[in-house]
Amino acid sequence: MTAFDWQRMLLDQFPLMFLAEVAVRAAFAFLAVFLFLRISGRRGIRQLSLFEVLIILTLGSAAGDVSFYEDVPLLPITVVFVTLLTIYRLSVWGMSHSPRFGRWLEGKPVTIIRDGLYELSSLNGLSISSDEFFMELRQQGVEHLGQVRLGILEIDGDVSLFFYDRDEVRMGLSVLPDDHRAEHRAVPHGGVYACTRCGFTQPLEPGQAQACPRCDNRTWTMALGHPRAR
Incomplete structure (x- = not known):
């Protein structure tokens, strides 16, 4: 040849x-x-x-x-x-x-966010990385989970979101990239922190290291409370 x-x-x-x-x-x-x-x-x-x-x-x-x-x-x-x-x-x-x-044949919609928190039973059964899911949320104008009342993964892969009114927004887990949110096992200063796995929020004292009471995760990030931009 x-x-x-x-x-x-x-x-x-x-x-x-x-x-x-x-x-x-x-x-x-x-x-x-x-x-x-x-x-x-x-x-x-x-x-x-x-x-x-x-x-x-x-x-x-x-x-x-x-x-x-x-x-x-x-x-x-x-x-x-x-x-x-x-x-x-x-x-x-x-x-x-x-x-x-x-x-x-086609599956059914899955609730993945309820009242600003991840649905743990749904997350465990989904083959989707947190980075990929965070990107989906950011593209719909979400900065943190506390802005979301209900999130549903549709059978075609789209995510449908239903938001809190501005005066009902609560503290929630940031969905920003890692460069924009620091994660800690022992928090550096006091404030409201969010579990990086399930989104559960609670006040923590400086230097406190605690397992999340909802999912037993030990990594926390500062929770955000900004209302969603219109």
Whole structure:
């Protein structure tokens, strides 16, 4: 084999007209995916649930195969698309008639913040890092958990937040990056501190080292109490 053989690198053994066939195959794959999304209804073009991501990834794999591989005929791929569409429509029908089936297939919303505190049972079952979740909160204008009355992780991965009124905001755990909040095991001065794991707040004396009574964590950071900027 010769290095930098442009014929091999660009077309290999295929004739130049194969590029036109690739264009036709790609247009076919695009049309098939477009028709799938149109026929499947508006759910197909909103933010996707886990089940919908699975369907789209399977479609993408089939579309990629038919676009680039000359030995993949078009009709079997058409059957793939029709089969996936049928599975999708049957699943949507099943979810509309059986809430239990819908929860099994797509999951259900999970409460992750309640009354300015993390829901420990929910946190333990979620595969999400604190940094990633803090970023989600900051992008919605949250500076600390005391501003949030209720936070729900939706089935499509979005976080829905319901806020306290300005005069109801309480002290809470800062969600700012590490550079903007110091963490301590023995606090340097007195004040209200928040548990870095669950958000529980309590006054601590200078030099005090204490386990959180809610989750037994021993790391604290100064709690914030600012109202949320409008």
